Amino acid sequence: xxxxLVPITTKKDWTSDQEVRxxxxxxxxxxxxxxxxxxxxxxxxxxxxxFVSGIGCSSRFPYYMNTYGMHSIHGRAPAIATGxxxxxxxxxxxxxxxxxxxxxxxxxxxxxxxxxxVNLTILLFNNQIYGLTKGQYSPxxxxxKVTKSTPMGSIDHxxxxxxxxxxxxxxxxxxxxxxxxKHMMNVFRAAHAHRGxxxxxxxxxxxxxxxxxxDGILARTARDEMMIDLKHGEPIRFGAEGHRGVVMGSxxxxxxxxxxxxxxxxxxxHDAHRDDPGLAFSLARxxxxxxxxxxxxxxxxxxxxxxxxxxxxxxAEASEKKGPGDLTALLRSTGTWMVNPx
Amino acid sequence: xxxTDHEAPTREPEQISHVVVRFAGDSGDGMQLTGDRFTSASAxxxxxxxxxxxxxxxxxxxAGTVNGVxxxxxxxxxxxxxxxxxxxxxxxxxxxxxLKADLHRLDQHGLLIVNSDSFEERDxxxxxxxxxxxxxxxxxxxxxxxxxxxSLTQLATEPLGVKSRDSERSKNFFALGVISWLYSxxxxxxxxxxxxxxxxxxKESNLAAFKAGYNFGETSExxxxxxxxxxxPLPAGEYTNISGNVALAWxxxxxxxxxxxxxxxxxxxxxxxxxxxxxxxxxxxxxxxTVQAEDEIAAAGMALGAAFAGHIGVTTTSGPGVSLKGETxxxxxSLELPxxxxxxxxxxxxxxxxxxxxxxxxxxxxxxxxSEAPLPIVxxxxxxxCFNAAIEAVRIALKYRTPVILLSDGYLANGSxxxxxxxASTLPDISVPFATETNHTAKDGTxxxxxxxxxxxxxxxxxxxxxxxxxxxxxxxxxxxxGTGNISYEPANHEKMVHLRAAKIAGIANDIPLATIVGDEDxxxxxxxxxxxxAAIDAAVQITRRQDLKVAWIHLTHLxxxxxxxxxxxRRFKHILVPELNMGQLCRIVRAEFLVDAxxxxxVQGLPFTAAELEAAIKGVLA
Numbered sequence: 001x002x003x004x005l006v007p008i009t010t011k012k013d014w015t016s017d018q019e020v021r022x023x024x025x026x027x028x029x030x031x032x033x034x035x036x037x038x039x040x041x042x043x044x045x046x047x048x049x050x051f052v053s054g055i056g057c058s059s060r061f062p063y064y065m066n067t068y069g070m071h072s073i074h075g076r077a078p079a080i081a082t083g084x085x086x087x088x089x090x091x092x093x094x095x096x097x098x099x100x101x102x103x104x105x106x107x108x109x110x111x112x113x114x115x116x117x118v119n120l121t122i123l124l125f126n127n128q129i130y131g132l133t134k135g136q137y138s139p140x141x142x143x144x145k146v147t148k149s150t151p152m153g154s155i156d157h158x159x160x161x162x163x164x165x166x167x168x169x170x171x172x173x174x175x176x177x178x179x180x181x182k183h184m185m186n187v188f189r190a191a192h193a194h195r196g197x198x199x200x201x202x203x204x205x206x207x208x209x210x211x212x213x214x215d216g217i218l219a220r221t222a223r224d225e226m227m228i229d230l231k232h233g234e235p236i237r238f239g240a241e242g243h244r245g246v247v248m249g250s251x252x253x254x255x256x257x258x259x260x261x262x263x264x265x266x267x268x269x270h271d272a273h274r275d276d277p278g279l280a281f282s283l284a285r286x287x288x289x290x291x292x293x294x295x296x297x298x299x300x301x302x303x304x305x306x307x308x309x310x311x312x313x314x315x316a317e318a319s320e321k322k323g324p325g326d327l328t329a330l331l332r333s334t335g336t337w338m339v340n341p342x
Numbered sequence: 343x344x345x346t347d348h349e350a351p352t353r354e355p356e357q358i359s360h361v362v363v364r365f366a367g368d369s370g371d372g373m374q375l376t377g378d379r380f381t382s383a384s385a386x387x388x389x390x391x392x393x394x395x396x397x398x399x400x401x402x403x404x405a406g407t408v409n410g411v412x413x414x415x416x417x418x419x420x421x422x423x424x425x426x427x428x429x430x431x432x433x434x435x436x437x438x439x440x441l442k443a444d445l446h447r448l449d450q451h452g453l454l455i456v457n458s459d460s461f462e463e464r465d466x467x468x469x470x471x472x473x474x475x476x477x478x479x480x481x482x483x484x485x486x487x488x489x490x491x492x493s494l495t496q497l498a499t500e501p502l503g504v505k506s507r508d509s510e511r512s513k514n515f516f517a518l519g520v521i522s523w524l525y526s527x528x529x530x531x532x533x534x535x536x537x538x539x540x541x542x543x544x545k546e547s548n549l550a551a552f553k554a555g556y557n558f559g560e561t562s563e564x565x566x567x568x569x570x571x572x573x574x575p576l577p578a579g580e581y582t583n584i585s586g587n588v589a590l591a592w593x594x595x596x597x598x599x600x601x602x603x604x605x606x607x608x609x610x611x612x613x614x615x616x617x618x619x620x621x622x623x624x625x626x627x628x629x630x631x632t633v634q635a636e637d638e639i640a641a642a643g644m645a646l647g648a649a650f651a652g653h654i655g656v657t658t659t660s661g662p663g664v665s666l667k668g669e670t671x672x673x674x675x676s677l678e679l680p681x682x683x684x685x686x687x688x689x690x691x692x693x694x695x696x697x698x699x700x701x702x703x704x705x706x707x708x709x710x711x712x713s714e715a716p717l718p719i720v721x722x723x724x725x726x727x728c729f730n731a732a733i734e735a736v737r738i739a740l741k742y743r744t745p746v747i748l749l750s751d752g753y754l755a756n757g758s759x760x761x762x763x764x765x766a767s768t769l770p771d772i773s774v775p776f777a778t779e780t781n782h783t784a785k786d787g788t789x790x791x792x793x794x795x796x797x798x799x800x801x802x803x804x805x806x807x808x809x810x811x812x813x814x815x816x817x818x819x820x821x822x823x824x825g826t827g828n829i830s831y832e833p834a835n836h837e838k839m840v841h842l843r844a845a846k847i848a849g850i851a852n853d854i855p856l857a858t859i860v861g862d863e864d865x866x867x868x869x870x871x872x873x874x875x876x877a878a879i880d881a882a883v884q885i886t887r888r889q890d891l892k893v894a895w896i897h898l899t900h901l902x903x904x905x906x907x908x909x910x911x912x913r914r915f916k917h918i919l920v921p922e923l924n925m926g927q928l929c930r931i932v933r934a935e936f937l938v939d940a941x942x943x944x945x946v947q948g949l950p951f952t953a954a955e956l957e958a959a960i961k962g963v964l965a
Contacts, residue, residue, distance in 0.1 A: 069818075083606065319626075324628075334584075
């Protein structure tokens, strides 16, 4: 296929013939639909797209996409996808993972894929629970959570997925949620466009084992006061009338304020392209629970060379300097001697 | 007078058929380099040879202690040899610790060359000597030659402006010079190598020390005369001196060329496998991609991902890493994708003896995965054979779409031998086609791609790589329906798939060479070997047959499946001995598989067998 020809596809082209087997009412359905509706807009071909997942409810996702796909090993999707993306920089590689898959058993692979900036679009479905194993607490579950494995309440301190990603030098970090298809599609589109590793946390409802975990933020009645929509280059404000905002105090701490009290000019202006991840980190840690105003959107989006292309460039450089590989020459490269027939 | 312009030696060399030299010193003394240079000069001279680097796991253990002793043993010969020699004829000991660590290995009338400058009170104390062995009569059985190497090196390098502290670092070249003279080695290869490898004052200092050592041998009259080991009548052709790890890396490069596919190596540093990562990283012009992964699991995962994408996915490791990669191997068995795990075995369990050899990973290679997950196993038997073994392992992986384990070990990895270069044009074509077309027609007439529709002969499934229009498919660890590859929990389908996966691997027996008997077909005793025991078995079989004992020998390069004639061959013999650097792992497998009364000969000291040990084992049966 030539570079100039943009594939024209419809949602149907991206939908596999497999029956979707998530629980009725699962937030995963909305995410699947958002991805399947987005793909035709991206101008890419199903045969050049690969979905790699680990293990968990969300990791069944590749079976439902009519692309190349691999449902792999618990936690290992970022490593396996790294192999796909580094071997074949021509492919679009997506990683589908969950909070247990990416942040518990696979934490090491996630941070290193982000650090290397492998060209992957990583969608982390965060439902703050282990669903497939029927309801144990996860590394993002809130302290005190009572589950089958924590009858007296969890004493684990949870991870903040975005803070982990930013700490791991991620070049693209965003958050969205399973109830707003348009918002998901916008975030996924930007994540796909980013060259390098893109990390997207999707707040996702598990209606069987952790129903309503995010209601404090995402319920229709709560959204206006609880969702902070980050827009690059704009003052950070929220609330039904935009009456609240975020400022940075002289101590470097972010604070929620009434705009009327401080004036619009005092508000922090969001800068997703800032090289220093400090601001994104502060925004990621603005909320510590599911009952406080929480930022959504793109926290960070900076350019840094992507691993697959950099390795490809080294291969090209080696070929240019040494000429294409010559096996006969290689075997003689450390010196040889002749034994003559006696 | 310098070595380069001096004329023919004043004393004629005495011809000897072979010699075993062991260089021993502190880890920082450069003994590996010294041994390696002596080896290279001997290789270029045309000797047959075999080496055995023996060094501690610590990079620099406390200087001067027995724990920090690093040794390099080399056997050079005017005839065909396979082992680095049981007993050194010469020991070069750079300090008391080296003497203490290695003296017991030296031939009882052997030549002992010591750096007498390093036998001061403090040196003796650190090595744990109460009295100076050079002054008491504890060394009286050996021919002892004391040379003040440190101070002679200082004198030789002083005119260049080298500080006395820095001249210390060149004393290994002085030792190399002495031994090069003693065994009439040509000096040009070493001079050229030093000139290419070092710069400025370090280069000058090393050259001065080397030449001073050579001339010291010539003029000091500490030795009656030099020796000469003539070139060996090896098969005619072009040779290079090669270690197992380099041969294995080159074998992988060759496999990529022969398969017309890029090599992708995912690896995590681990002794003694890291040199394969280093070597492959240098050959990017062959389209070889190497990624140093965050851990062993990721290294395997990346290689498997690359295999899914159409590359030759390889991961290299040693014992502990094999444990960590087990789950990825199981997924590869289920996905039925080509994949290669290279295990450079070392002493275990756990960290064990990281720099010492052992061959005790046969069990984990055979059985070290959950559930029923058979895979082919190939084992290299000599440093040079690592090249062919790598190509063979990749061939099987590609043709049968299966993970393969290639076993080597620390002894093969670091040991070296002259290797007759293969004619690259005669190497096999191991390429396999990717699937490009649909392969099934649905009832409604739609053309479909079934990722698990097998080749009836090999039982391999089609390999359709991303980028191929119309063949999009999903694979995963969940059990699949044969043919369609769709998720299936059907009881009968699972049983069918377990049997199919097993039959696919078992069927490879029809695609590997038959086992052959070396030695006396009518013997009562057959030795059955695998891997690096080849060298010691070869030597022991030759020795005992020269003594008119009848001995047969079968050496396996394919451990799963085994050659299809192996059971019939083994049943011919009254006695079967299986020498292994483990507790009898292959022995147990052949007993179970063929109901033969095979007996193990085991050694687990982190060292290869000596020929004498196996000679004794043979005589124990036949005497």
